[in-house]
Amino acid sequence: MHLATYLGLLHTSLRTLADAFREVAKGHGDEPDVQHTCTVLASRIDEQVSALGPIVERYGEHSEPEPERLHAAELKETRSGGVGLLRDLQDLYALASFTDITWTVVGQAAQALRDEELIDVVSTCEQDTARQLAWLKTRIKQSAPQALIAARG
Template sequence: MHLASYLGLLRDSERSLGDAFRMVAEHHQDEPDVEHLCKVLGDQATNHSGALQSVVRRYGEQADSEPQELEAAEFGGTREGGVGLLRDLQDLYALASFVDITWTVVAQAAQALRDQELLDVIDAGEQETTQQLTWLRTRIKQAAPQALIAAR
């Protein structure tokens, strides 16, 4: 069974996403909504990783360096100014999308296994990841005109 590799991928992806949200929060303190919500969403992602612990005890977990590599590729460092904020939000969106589809893959296995505990963890994680993506999409739409047209 390869579920252990995907549980490792999911936990590592959530940890990477949490770190990335916190990095953006710290770097964009001049945007109070970004700072606050990125901290909240970063903690949320880290909590998702912890919520999988009981399932990992049953199925095991294989560590995966791909999420850290993806985070490193996306976040070689945060950027400055309005365009920098826009790009940082896009990078968060890419990472959150990766997490979202990984939840979907693990959910398919949980359904096949009829594992209600795992399905409950997945349901909560998927809902919050969807909220993260929704906020990111909205904030990107808000930042784009200012960064691309109004800024000099």
């Protein structure tokens, strides 16, 4: 069974995404909504990691390097300015999308296994991830005109 591989991918991507949200919060403190929301979303992801714990204990996990590879090197240190914020938000969106589709794959396995506990965890966490993606998309839309057109320099 390869579920352990995807649980490893999911576990690693969640930790990577939480760290990336924290880095963006820290690096864009001049944007209070970004700082606050990224901090809240990172905490929500920590809750997802905790919810995944009993599942990982039951099925195991195999560590894979892919999420770290997706974690853009620049996100270890945020970019500055409006365009920098826009690019950092895009990096978060890409990583959150990877996490979202990984939840979907794990959810399909949960259905096939008829594992109600895993189905419940996936359902709750997929909703959280959908909210992360929705906020990121909205914030990207808000930032893009100012960063790409109005800003000079």
